[in-house]
Amino acid sequence: MSMNHYYLLxxxxxxxxxxxxxxxNFGTAGFHAAYGKTEEEARAIFRRYLEAGGNFVDTADFYTAGQSETILGNLMAEAKVRDRVVLTTKFTNSVDPGDPNAGGNGRKHMIRAVEASLRxxxxxxxxxxxLHTWDRITPVEEVxxxxxxxxRAGKIRYAGLSDVPAWYAARAQSHAEANSLVPMVGLQLPYSLIDRTIEVEHVPMGRELGLGLTAWSPLGGGFLTGKYRQADQGLAGEGRLGETGSSGRSYTDQEWRLLATLEGVAAKLGVTMAQAAVNWVATQPGIASAIxxxxxxxxxxxxxxALDFELPAELRAELDEASAVPPRSLYQMFTPAYQSWLVTPGAKVADKPAEYAPVVRNWTADATG
Ligand SMILES: NC(=O)c1ccc[n+]([C@@H]2O[C@H](COP(=O)([O-])OP(=O)(O)OC[C@H]3O[C@@H](n4cnc5c(N)ncnc54)[C@H](OP(=O)(O)O)[C@@H]3O)[C@@H](O)[C@H]2O)c1
Structure with a gap:
């Protein structure tokens, strides 16, 4: 079973x-209350994940106004799995709107946030x-x-970033490396067949700088399960996007057409649309884990x-094409079409023959023929 396989982050x-x-969605208060779950409902989900062999659990201080962390704390203690679980949480969002230092990424709030999360x-x-979200204020060196x-104080084992521009993550990692400070090991970002924004900057940056990418909303919050249909007001169907309109976005005709392609791919594989969509995300370059x-x-x-089957190359290509967003402007220059301007067409730059040895050319001989 694929859940017995682990990747290095x-x-x-x-x-x-x-x-x-x-x-x-663990908890019934705060921003995510509309589709929140009680502790009893959460227990069944959490237990199922552990039984399957999963070890990577994600929460944040902001989720359901702290209830997600509280419920998770109870469930881990009850199941006696604290050490087995790789526990991830995040800080940034304000816990007291009246206090300017009760949110953001400054040192004062980071330390206060970690203490509250631990409790x-x-x-x-x-x-x-x-770090949950770039606050556009705090110097990266301070974070x-x-x-x-x-x-060093033993409060956390590893550090990482979520929802930041690629330049910010690159700056953080380079600063850490140059000063022998703990490196960032993970980068949590939105990624799915309906949101491929990160492919342009974040994916190559993560691979280059040793940041494992973890993809949030791999199903686009449920859109890619195929349970919604196009309606006058955007979308209709049973689920959190339909009931609450919480997706906060409208869907393009290309995205609705993508669902038809995904349905076809899933049918050919004999799996659900959700499984095909999650498989695509989790097996994309640079992705360590899909949340x-x-x-x-x-x-x-x-x-x-979702990882119990292989997505064949031709079906992946179908999904790639149906979900593709053509690179614009500057980014077109980093695609294969532009490569011929940089490298002589037809020249092999990658694989050298086994007997390859650099040749020092005799320019004088060349010139005289
Ligand atoms: N760093 C960040 O800024 C950030 C932001 C968002 C999320 N996250 C993290 O990523 C996690 C996942 O995000 P997400 O919940 O948006 O992920 P998602 O996997 O895209 O969507 C999950 C939702 O899809 C629906 N669904 C899932 N499986 C289904 C199935 N088999 N059949 C029908 N419906 C199904 C369920 O909602 P309904 O049943 O209500 O339809 C479910 O809650 C979050 O819990 C959080 O830990 C991080």
Missing amino acids: GRSGLRVSRLALGTM RLRTDYIDLFL VRTFDDLT VGASSAAQLDANLA
Whole structure:
């Protein structure tokens, strides 16, 4: 079973499941309350994930106003699995709107946030502590230094970033490397067949700098399960996007057509659309893990089978083409079409013959013929 396979996260020794469990819907308060789950409902989901062999669990202090962490803390203690789980949480969002230092990525808030998360999670260390969102204010050096201090203090094991521009992550990693501070090992970003934004900058950056990418909303919040249909007001169907309109986006004709392609691919493989969509994400270049969310243990069960089959190259190509967003402007220059301007057409630059040895050309002889 594929859930028994673990990947190293970025350039680190941390072994994580290729499908992580998202717990943004554990709890019934705050921003995510509209589709939140009670502790009892969450228990069934969490237990199913562990039974399948999963070890990578994602939460944040902001989710359901802290309830996600509290529930997770209870469930880990109850199942006695704290050490087995690779526990990820995040800071950034404000916990007190009246206090300018109760949010953002400054040192004061980072330390306050980690202490509060540790209390709610009923543990004395966090495996992977992530900056949730770039605050556009705090100097990157301050964040990296605080990550380093928290690691040395034993509060966290690894550091990473979520929802930041690629230049910011590259700056953080380079600063950490240059100053022998703890490196970032993970980068959590939105990625799915309906959102391929990160392919342009973040994926190559992550591969180059040793950051393992973890993809959030691999099903586009449920859109890619195929349970919604196009309607006057955007979309209709049973599920969190239909009931709450929480997707906060409209869907293009290309995205609705993509669903038809995905349905065809899934049918050829004899799997569900959700399984095909998650498989595509988790097996894309640079992706360490896809973070799946579920409303029930049955949903999760189905999604966890997403890596039990191989997506053949020709079917991947169908999905690639149906979901492709052509690169614009500058980014067109980094595609194969432009490569011929940089390298002589037909010249082999990659594979050298086994007997290859550099030749020092005799320019004088050449010139005289
Ligand atoms: N760093 C960030 O900024 C950020 C942002 C968002 C999420 N995340 C993380 O990523 C995790 C996953 O995000 P997500 O929940 O948006 O992921 P997702 O996997 O794209 O969507 C999950 C939702 O799709 C529906 N679904 C899943 N499997 C299904 C199935 N087999 N059949 C029918 N419907 C199914 C369920 O909603 P319904 O049943 O209600 O339709 C479920 O809650 C979160 O829990 C969180 O940990 C991080």
